[in-house]
Amino acid sequence: MSKVVVYKALPKEALELLRSHHDVCYLPDLKTVNESFLTELKDAEGILGASVTLSESTLAHAPILRAISTISVGVDRFDIPALNQRRIPLMHTPGAVTETTADTAMLLMLMSARRAVEMSDLVRLGLWRSSITPDHFGFDIHGKTLGIIGMGRIGQAVAKRAHAGFNMKVMYYNRSQNKQAEQQSSALKVDLDTLLINSDFICVLLPYNEQTHHFIGRDEFQKMKSSAIFVNISRGKVVNEKALVAALEERDIYSAGLDVFEVEPLPVESPLITMKNVTLLPHIGSATHDTRYNMAMMATKNLINAMAGNIEQHCFNVDTIK
Template structure:
């Protein structure tokens, strides 16, 4: 009798031709339409699976994997993974992977574009034009803030932050950054960036761009006190995670003129957006699309497929997934999984 093949759950519709590569080794159960799965639905889907391909929409922790004795690997399509409880997965012997690097340049492109849109009031101006207000034009209509030769502050100087710093060179911007650890001097020179402490970054940035990973330690790091240290002519752009910014404090600052403008691609309660932000004219809002080019999204799914295939012990990189998050889980064998092929 033919031995049953490992089973994979794909939590959201993804590129069928890319996901189809999994069928060489696995039985694949795909979700037909975009779904916000309840925790019980995720637990039920994982119960009889050996692996899963999931997105940031899918929150997975101890309760979701408790009834999944065969589950060995979860491949997250995204560089961030605050949707996964890594400690719980490691305790359960489940490897988690993510998709860094392949989205760096696309995300840096978007971060710079969103910053420009906020600074130059692009979406506000488009709404004004579409509403038929152009007849009210004056020489002071829709005046924004320059980027060229302005000071760019980058909070979080990983790959994406460095990509944004390189783009800033074309605008002759002065680049300051703050990070958990300082970059090597050679990399600072390459990025034309200077390290400063957090308060100095807030005080000197004409445009502050957030690119740091989310953790409980940085929850509401940008709060009322932080915003009060920024220039009233400054802009804030967030392409990191929504929970880093206290959205009510941001709405207060934008509404009172304490801050000139903001560009947001991420939100604390997404897909819900704080209604106070929706009501403001001086904030550019986009639906978490910083990595959203066709080529990059396909590359992200392809990397997740490679991770999952390797983590389950098959394919050319069997046992060596390219981008593990909790590599220690690889050493923990689980019953019911045939690892070799």
């Protein structure tokens, strides 16, 4: 059987399935590339894992590699040009995280609008001694305008929740038209400036690449309403974090809800940590038992399929390596 290296913990069922097809080298606690990992790559034909960056120099240690499967939707930890040059398929897990990540977007919007963390601390610290005054009021979410930057699967799921559940008006900025979102959620495709100027809530759902690096910066924040609530659940580097901090400090926007950051884990010295008008989550977009199990099973099946030459489904670079 072909050898595959697994560098992320898998559910028992996924590991057993993979072992029924391949010889598995199991390194479930790998946090960063080390000599043991590089040694195992020398005769590996498949790789399965997540959360570790595999650069071109790392992949060079796997001369007979035929396929990679990541337990994630994002692929920014992989050197895509290097994989394309070697015609190595990169399998990922689109669809598995759609619904739960959309839930997280709504969670951040609600928490930010109603100042949930701040109000919870008020109770926990024993500072709630009388009726809440206007100083502690938040904003409604229902009936407001939501601007979605990046209308893919997750954006469409967010739009559906916002429109059907909260009667929100939805506008979106995207390279292509999403007719399903328009039919399902009455979403309106607009240019970026129109979205920034008119949205009460702005949710970023862009993939990270060279084109989207710091896609949202100081100019974009200054176009937003001073009452706008900004949410990022895509990738931290899509947003210029220094510009975001400045926008929050100068009250160019009302608040932010963040599940992703330019550096993760977020450094303790980050000014975001001490800001009361920021809701911070530790990249939990897909962090539920059900979703993580489904992702692991999908990634395992993806690798089995790719090793058998079947890359028509869930292959990120299928059009490039065909």
